[in-house]
Amino acid sequence: MAAIAARLITKLVDVQDKHGEATVVLTGGTVGIGTLKAVAESAAAPAVDWSRVNFWWGDERFVPADSEDRNTRQAYQALLAHLPVDPNRVHEPGSSDDFATADEAAQDYATKLKEAAEAEHAADMSDDRPEEPAALPRFDVLLLGVGPDAHVASLFPEQGAIREKSRTVVGVENSPKPPPSRISLTLPAINTAQEIWMVVAGEDKAGAVGLALAGANPVQVPAAGPVGQARTLWLIDENAASRVPQQLVRKDPAGA
Ligand SMILES: O=C1O[C@H](COP(=O)(O)O)[C@@H](O)[C@H](O)[C@H]1O
Numbered sequence: 001m002a003a004i005a006a007r008l009i010t011k012l013v014d015v016q017d018k019h020g021e022a023t024v025v026l027t028g029g030t031v032g033i034g035t036l037k038a039v040a041e042s043a044a045a046p047a048v049d050w051s052r053v054n055f056w057w058g059d060e061r062f063v064p065a066d067s068e069d070r071n072t073r074q075a076y077q078a079l080l081a082h083l084p085v086d087p088n089r090v091h092e093p094g095s096s097d098d099f100a101t102a103d104e105a106a107q108d109y110a111t112k113l114k115e116a117a118e119a120e121h122a123a124d125m126s127d128d129r130p131e132e133p134a135a136l137p138r139f140d141v142l143l144l145g146v147g148p149d150a151h152v153a154s155l156f157p158e159q160g161a162i163r164e165k166s167r168t169v170v171g172v173e174n175s176p177k178p179p180p181s182r183i184s185l186t187l188p189a190i191n192t193a194q195e196i197w198m199v200v201a202g203e204d205k206a207g208a209v210g211l212a213l214a215g216a217n218p219v220q221v222p223a224a225g226p227v228g229q230a231r232t233l234w235l236i237d238e239n240a241a242s243r244v245p246q247q248l249v250r251k252d253p254a255g256a
Contacts, residue, residue, distance in 0.1 A: 001031060004199055004235050005038035008141065011195070012048045015140045022140050023054040025185070027153065028061075028071030029145030031199040036079035050083040054137070056113070058144060058190065059153035060093035062102040062171070062181035069179050070095065091116070093169075093183045102171030102181040109183060110169040113137065134192070135168050142193035146200045146223045146240075147177060150208035154184035155222040162187065162222050187218060187225045196228035201237040209236060210243030 008024070015022035026032065039045055061069045068074070072092040080090065091112055094105035113136050121133030144152045154172045155162040161170045161184055168189040172182040190196065200209055211221045213234070218225030226232060241249075 001034040001038040001199075001201075002042070004031075004035045004197070005042050006044065007235070008035065008039060008143075008197075009042060009044045009048055011141055012053060016049055016052060019138075019140075021052040021054060022048075023056065023138060025056045025058050025139050025142035025193065026071070026075050027058050027143045027145045027199070028074060029147070031201050032071075032143055032145045033074045033078050035143070035199055036075055040079045040082045045083070051086045052089075053085065054089045054091070054116070055080070055085070056091050056137075056139070057093055058142060059155075059182055059184040060105075061154075061179045062096050062099075062105060062183055063179050065095040065097050067095075096181070102173060102183055104171070106167075106169040106171040106183045110135075110167065113168060113189075136189055136192050139193035141195045141197060142190060142226075142228070143197050143199055144190070144223075144226055146198060146205055146208050146212070148204045148208060149176065150212060150216075150221040150223045151177070152198075152222045152226060153190065154182035155187060155225075157220050157222060162219055162225070164188070187222070190226050191228070193228050194230045196226045196232045198223065198226065198232070198234045198236070200234070200240040203239040203242065205236075205240045206243040209234070209240050210245065213248055214245050 012022045057071055060071050063069050093109045099105040116137040118133045120137050146152055156176055161172045164170050164186040170186055172184050174180055175182050208223050212223035216224040
């Protein structure tokens with residue numbers, strides 16, 4: 001995870017050089033949170049101006065704000081509490097303390113994203129500024145873990161959320177992985193990101209990774225769906241890579 005952390009730090013520095021600020025969409029899960037811990041522990045972390053990083057989440061568990069299950073809480077503990085971030089740039093999906101249903105919290109999160117997109121549009125002085133603001137701000141890097149069942153964010157196989165085409169954020173009920181109520185970016189929203197980094201480790205993810213890279217249908221294998229605008233990176237360990245189709249594995253150039 002130190003290697004992913006180093007890559008993320010470098011990316012944020014590069015984006016800040018170009019745009020003055022950078023936007024990252026965080027994920028929960030073992031590698032997602034492990035990566036944040038590794039960023040906090042990295043000697044290179046001060047190279048980023050953390051006060052000019054915008055933080056969003058790809059998904060959140062719809063539970064009370066102080067629940068250990070919250071992806072946002074885990075991200076604070078692993079990283080955000082240790083850095084000079086600007087609280088106005090940290091955009092958490094709402095909790096069950098503030099909303100009656102995951103759907104309501106999802107709508108609120110979608111509104112916050114839209115407002116950020118409008119502010120970005122208003123500040124854009126470039127010649128190629130689109131006439132209308134988008135529904136989402138520019139996501140420079142969007143991190144995604146993958147579950148053993150191939151879910152990404154809170155988009156689970158065969159559920160309604162993975163089929164969503166028009167909304168940017170949805171409430172999810174009956175998640176097969178607890179807790180059952182969640183909020184998630186949809187696949188079309190995820191795929192607006194410039195770069196999507198799939199961060200995966202462990203033998204239990206090998207089947208999901210193999211099917212995703214073999215080009216499965218995202219409705220059955222959500223991990224097959226994310227495609228970044230500029231690139232999609234699979235940052236995975238050897239165990240998670242053990243069932244990647246052979247034709248996709250780069251051979252040693254020396255032929256050894
Ligand atoms: O529930 C979730 O699970 C996935 C993957 O988690 P992992 O522990 O199997 O790596 C995570 O990406 C997602 O954000 C989270 O809400």
